């Protein structure tokens with residue numbers, strides 16, 4: 001099963017439409033876009049709307065509009081995870097053939113654990129439901145619907161991250177048994193993103209550093225599904241002075257406030273590029289203009305082995 005048709009680099013923007021974009025999302029998208037632009041590659045836009053309760057049409061509309069205004073163009077999509085349920089369901093059946101997929105009745109943080117685990121949110125499942133008897137399963141099933149997890153082996157997955165260098169993670173000790181399907185029937189981030197990256201022919205997964213620890217798990221799922229793993233580039237994360245990933249709480253990093261502070265969309269791009277060391281002055285510049293200052297080597301060198309960048313308004 002190979003979905004890649006050519007050697008062209010294919011990256012993706014994969015926003016979760018749970019709110020308006022902020023400096024952190026924009027930084028990731030900008031660097032992802034530069035990877036594509038500097039290698040004559042292609043950008044696919046994928047809306048990660050698996051979590052129906054948090055995904056809103058209004059947020060989707062704003063994300064598309066903000067990307068356009070920022071000059072962060074895409075070549076294909078938007079594709080929606082909510083429209084790809086059949087592919088996730090088929091993948092789950094394929095995984096059942098080669099791995100131990102088991103019902104899990106643990107309630108704690110079930111839904112949260114099935115979302116994209118950003119840094120500090122990664123909990124290793126202790127294996128409570130891994131070997132339940134048929135009888136235990138039927139008793140527990142009467143009380144609640146299970147989620148489904150995959151048992152991961154004690155195997156170390158190695159990869160060379162384009163920005164973070166060589167990595168090795170042992171699946172059972174550092175990733176744990178991942179949820180593939182939630183107890184409400186929805187598919188998990190880990191399953192969906194692996195299937196989408198394969199089917200959409202993504203050759204470079206460029207995303208925030210906080211998802212580095214998800215990579216070995218996704219590579220393992222891809223291997224079981226018969227796909228080749230893409231390359232990975234984990235971008236230094238924009239964090240507050242306290243070292244916490246930026247979020248909606250950091251008002252001065254919201255797109256509306258940044259438009260006031262930096263006067264234009266190019267002003268926002270210029271400020272972020274400056275913080276990341278991609279531009280030597282804090283002045284307005286478009287993504288296109290920024291691409292003319294770099295090649296792939298200078299882009300990689302500017303970001304090499306950095307896990308975080310401190311946000312300064």
Ligand code: GLU
Pocket residue numbers: 014015016048116193206207208211
């Ligand atoms: N949808 C995730 C987010 O917005 C990104 C997932 C990924 O890049 O793998 O945080």
